[in-house]
Amino acid sequence: MCDTCGCNITPGNEHLVRADGKLAVTEDGKQAVNVLKSLLSENDHQAQHNRDHFDRHGVLAINLMSSPGSGKTALLEATIEALKDSGLSIAVVEGDLETENDAERIRAHGVPAIQIATGSACHLDAHMVHDALHQLDLDSVDILFIENVGNLVCPASFDLGHHHNITLLSTTEGDDKPAKYPVMFRAADLMLITKCDLLHVLDDFSPDKAERYLRELASSAPAFCLSAKSGEGLEQWLEWLSDAVKSHKERTEKDETIQPRIQIDGVKFHQVSGHHHDNAHAHSHGHAHPHTHSHPHDHS
Amino acid sequence: MHELSICQALIEQVEQIAIEHSALCVTDIYLTIGPLSGVEPHLVEQAFPIAAAGTVAEKAKLTIDKSPVKVYCESCGTETIVAANRLLCGECGTWQTQLRGGDEMILQRVELESNKEE
Known part of the structure; x- marks a missing residue:
């Protein structure tokens, strides 16, 4: 969210600012300061710095979020293998409470991986990602995957400076997860239903139902089914990814950037202030429509 | 947490x-x-x-x-208060809404x- 240009002042709160200017004195003589800043403005500031850094190097940064064990690392392994001869180079930032295990799995495929051990922190924040970036040569990277801590709650609240959010939902978890964790799934630019090779033995998971719950969050994000293990559905995901890389290259050449579709408390303010912010895209259910984000969400 | x-x-x-x-x-x-x-x-x-x-x-x-969670529906032009996990228009039920709060x-x-x- 932008705290500098005044776009965070809405019809609902402007009286606070206008009443007595920025500073007012209360009846009992105390100084009242109207702030109207996101509680995470420090994180958001660092996130914007990270995003500038990615854009300068022409890197597309993707934040992967899901429950623990839904197959984020397996998806990355399959993606790395599939893109081996594509000319696209990948780097990975891994977030876990403990261990280097995931980073080691990624490195075994010949891709640089930086592990962030968060200790007890349940999410990555923009500062942690910034520290990890110092260990990577971004000039030789086209796609940076940030594998967030496995958690369907906290990671959704923190902007890391990435361009897209991808939320994974594995078929062993239950198709009503979007209804149970609306903040997380509403943040997704793409929902990937993983482990779909298991669908034939799971009679209680319906991909259509999962997608319906996603639509009930007013999200037009595409939803793809895939299996990193069998390779089923990977093509559609790889097509989305290469489209995203292409669109991002075009954007950075024009000095434009993009933010994940939903950034907490940013969207509404920008809408009110008259910035065009197309939150519900016109095209319908995403199965057959790769999502290209043709318009930049330019939060300056 | x-x-x-x-x-x-x-x-x-x-x-x-x-x-x-x-x-x-x-x-x-x-x-x-x-x-x-x-x-x-x-x-x-x-x-x-x-x-x-x-x-x-x-x-x-x-x-x-x-x-409260408020959504604005472009098709029927109404703003309704809804549940956090069902952002459908409270008036006409469409899912293509915009979050207004x-x-x-x-x-x-x-x-x-x-x-x-x-």
């Missing part, structure tokens, strides 16, 4: 404001938090004293305004005690 991180960020902002206004202490902090911010107001209330201990905001009273996580206002009148 990221509410503690949020409170620590809040305290940093409040401390900065207190310094800017040469305040002796912070007496009141007003937040607005919506259900779609991913932050639980009562957990913020619990985490606040831990983050505030030993700071200029140690004795501050925290007031949280909980904003309920995702806020904002520091609205801080009240300070200071030596001098400014």
Whole structure:
């Protein structure tokens, strides 16, 4: 969210600012300061710095979020293998409470991986990602995957400076997860239903139902089914990814950037202030429509 | 449980404001938090004293305004209050709505005690 240009002042709160200017004195003589800043403005500031850094190097940064064990690392392994001869180079930032295990799995495929051990922190924040970036040569990277801590709650609240959010939902978890964790799934630019090779033995998971719950969050994000293990559905995901890389290259050449579709408390303010912010895209259910984000969400 | 991180960020902002206004202490902090911010107001209330201990905001009273989830429907032009996990238009039921409220996580206002009148 932008705290500098005044776009965070809405019809609902402007009286606070206008009443007595920025500073007012209360009846009992105390100084009242109207702030109207996101509680995470420090994180958001660092996130914007990270995003500038990615854009300068022409890197597309993707934040992967899901429950623990839904197959984020397996998806990355399959993606790395599939893109081996594509000319696209990948780097990975891994977030876990403990261990280097995931980073080691990624490195075994010949891709640089930086592990962030968060200790007890349940999410990555923009500062942690910034520290990890110092260990990577971004000039030789086209796609940076940030594998967030496995958690369907906290990671959704923190902007890391990435361009897209991808939320994974594995078929062993239950198709009503979007209804149970609306903040997380509403943040997704793409929902990937993983482990779909298991669908034939799971009679209680319906991909259509999962997608319906996603639509009930007013999200037009595409939803793809895939299996990193069998390779089923990977093509559609790889097509989305290469489209995203292409669109991002075009954007950075024009000095434009993009933010994940939903950034907490940013969207509404920008809408009110008259910035065009197309939150519900016109095209319908995403199965057959790769999502290209043709318009930049330019939060300056 | 990221509410503690949020409170620590809040305290940093409040401390900065207190310094800017040469305040002796912070007496009141007003937040607005919506259900779609991913932050639980009562957990913020619990985490606040831990983050505030030993700071200029140690004795501050925290007031949280909980904003409702509101969606605007472009097809029928109405704004309705809805549940956080069903952002369908309350009038016509379409899912292509725009969120108009309920995702806020904002520091609205801080009240300070200071030596001098400014």
